[in-house]
Amino acid sequence: NGEKQKDDSANFDIGLQDVGDGTGIVTRFPPEPSGYLHIGHAKAALLNDYFAHEKYKGTLLLRFDDTNPIKEKQEFQDAIVEDLALMGIKADKVSHTSDYFKELYEYCVQLIKEGNAYADDTLQEKMRDERMKGIPSERRDSSVEDNLARFEEMKKGTEEGQRWCIRAKMSVDDPNKAMRDPVIYRCSDEEHHRTGDEWNIYPTYDFCCPIVDAIEGVTHALRTTEYNDRDAQYQWFLKALRLRPVYNWGFARLNFVRTLLSKRKLTKIVDSGFVWGWDDPRMPTVRGVRRRGVTIPALREFILKQGPSKNIVNLDWYSFWATNKKYIDPIAARYTAIAEDAKVPVTVIGAREGVITEEKDKHAKYTNLGKKKVVFSSSIIMEQEDAASFAQDEEITLMNWGNAIVRKISHSINPLAKPSGFKTVTALELELHLQGDVKKTSKKVTWLSTDQNLIPVELVDFDYLITKDKLEEGDQLEDFLNPNTETRTKALADCNVAELKVDDIVQFDRKGYFRIDKAFAHGEPAIAFQIPTGRGK
Ligand code: ATP
Ligand code: MG
Ligand code: MG
Numbered sequence: 001n002g003e004k005q006k007d008d009s010a011n012f013d014i015g016l017q018d019v020g021d022g023t024g025i026v027t028r029f030p031p032e033p034s035g036y037l038h039i040g041h042a043k044a045a046l047l048n049d050y051f052a053h054e055k056y057k058g059t060l061l062l063r064f065d066d067t068n069p070i071k072e073k074q075e076f077q078d079a080i081v082e083d084l085a086l087m088g089i090k091a092d093k094v095s096h097t098s099d100y101f102k103e104l105y106e107y108c109v110q111l112i113k114e115g116n117a118y119a120d121d122t123l124q125e126k127m128r129d130e131r132m133k134g135i136p137s138e139r140r141d142s143s144v145e146d147n148l149a150r151f152e153e154m155k156k157g158t159e160e161g162q163r164w165c166i167r168a169k170m171s172v173d174d175p176n177k178a179m180r181d182p183v184i185y186r187c188s189d190e191e192h193h194r195t196g197d198e199w200n201i202y203p204t205y206d207f208c209c210p211i212v213d214a215i216e217g218v219t220h221a222l223r224t225t226e227y228n229d230r231d232a233q234y235q236w237f238l239k240a241l242r243l244r245p246v247y248n249w250g251f252a253r254l255n256f257v258r259t260l261l262s263k264r265k266l267t268k269i270v271d272s273g274f275v276w277g278w279d280d281p282r283m284p285t286v287r288g289v290r291r292r293g294v295t296i297p298a299l300r301e302f303i304l305k306q307g308p309s310k311n312i313v314n315l316d317w318y319s320f321w322a323t324n325k326k327y328i329d330p331i332a333a334r335y336t337a338i339a340e341d342a343k344v345p346v347t348v349i350g351a352r353e354g355v356i357t358e359e360k361d362k363h364a365k366y367t368n369l370g371k372k373k374v375v376f377s378s379s380i381i382m383e384q385e386d387a388a389s390f391a392q393d394e395e396i397t398l399m400n401w402g403n404a405i406v407r408k409i410s411h412s413i414n415p416l417a418k419p420s421g422f423k424t425v426t427a428l429e430l431e432l433h434l435q436g437d438v439k440k441t442s443k444k445v446t447w448l449s450t451d452q453n454l455i456p457v458e459l460v461d462f463d464y465l466i467t468k469d470k471l472e473e474g475d476q477l478e479d480f481l482n483p484n485t486e487t488r489t490k491a492l493a494d495c496n497v498a499e500l501k502v503d504d505i506v507q508f509d510r511k512g513y514f515r516i517d518k519a520f521a522h523g524e525p526a527i528a529f530q531i532p533t534g535r536g537k
Pocket of ligand 2: 032
């Protein structure tokens, strides 16, 4: 299911300008290798891929935006490459912003020489205040020579140099605060994961992005709409440096209810041990949602269906899971699992002598899924919840077998249970009534013959990591972490479940869809994660 699928649900345009026949279109996906891809990143990647490769016959660039050595790691870069491949996205070229550190340095020198940038040692707090109030920095009109000398000190990483940064001389008081002399170079003595200790200065994202886009021949830079305010500075850099034009296009960032789509917050959750890792099934990462049971075609369809609209909405997971269900239903073979807790032994009167094994379709509708064994005998088990609902002489249906009449119910009184006197069914006797009409019974129950190797399986259901639909500015993440995100049920499954492999998607009758996270082996239970299909999950 890693196959790329073209689907008609995605057919939209963003009014790209001057595209001709489209072969000249160049888009790019610029992740920072500071975490694993989340589904928001997947949207950016899929949209860029769509315009480069499906809508037009253009070029897709993958560029690692690695200008902040503190947060970046090779591990993250490798994971990003793998996850893109998994989504069927293949970039035509791969590069790193750090490949251009020399050019970027030279462009900065050019800006300084032409009076378009200056060195500043204003303390951070004061600089922020001045920018807010539209007050010029004391250093704004320093001479070109002084600015160049200070930039050299920065480059050498001297103590003196480390006090300075470089700012573009755009405006002091533009109503668009992004235009108020943004910082374009800063010092850092961190080791860079690719360039090591070669550089003591690093360009900011705002400075790199337009320059590297222009150098690499990007024609259309798609960015989330939070960048709208920064489009003006992006264009300012292109103009000041006389670089080739790049067209900016904004699309809405992807948001989901009760979901963190910020690498900073996700990193916190991983580092604190609140989840098992970046691929935890509760994580909104590409790996996480896959592990939860999302198929790649469903992910692509759902995200491309959102299209490049600029409307920011807080999406409900419901429609996401509903899209996924379309893809998993035809591939999910059906099995039976019985919750082990207080399972009830049942004697079936009128069953054929001995143990009968029949070959049945794994899915009544999708017979291409193959056959499984169904074992019939007079000794079966059932779930307590079903057994406890039966009345004396009630006619019920044993799924995939036929009707039976409840002849004897044995109870024990559990003195600890509330309300007091709650009865636990300890055993049942059913009499087969195969001529009965299965359409006329209200209870269709699952059962398993004990005359087969019952396979232990742990069924795991997950909940949202956070308890609030949308975290607001100022909300402390810690205050909204859901303390209970995992429910485990021990169950016994039919003998066929022994053959299931990791990643298989199955359906347990009356329990829903599951993805096998760990296969049954050496007597250790299989582990199956519930795949949501409905509202609220
Ligand atoms: P985060 O805030 O999660 O760290 P980021 O933008 O800092 O995200 P990058 O690695 O720089 O992380 O992002 C790569 C690309 O993905 C960028 O083009 C960015 O705009 C886009 N992107 C990030 N989050 C979303 C989102 N929620 N929806 C759509 N696109 C997104
Ligand atoms: Mg970023
Ligand atoms: Mg961010």
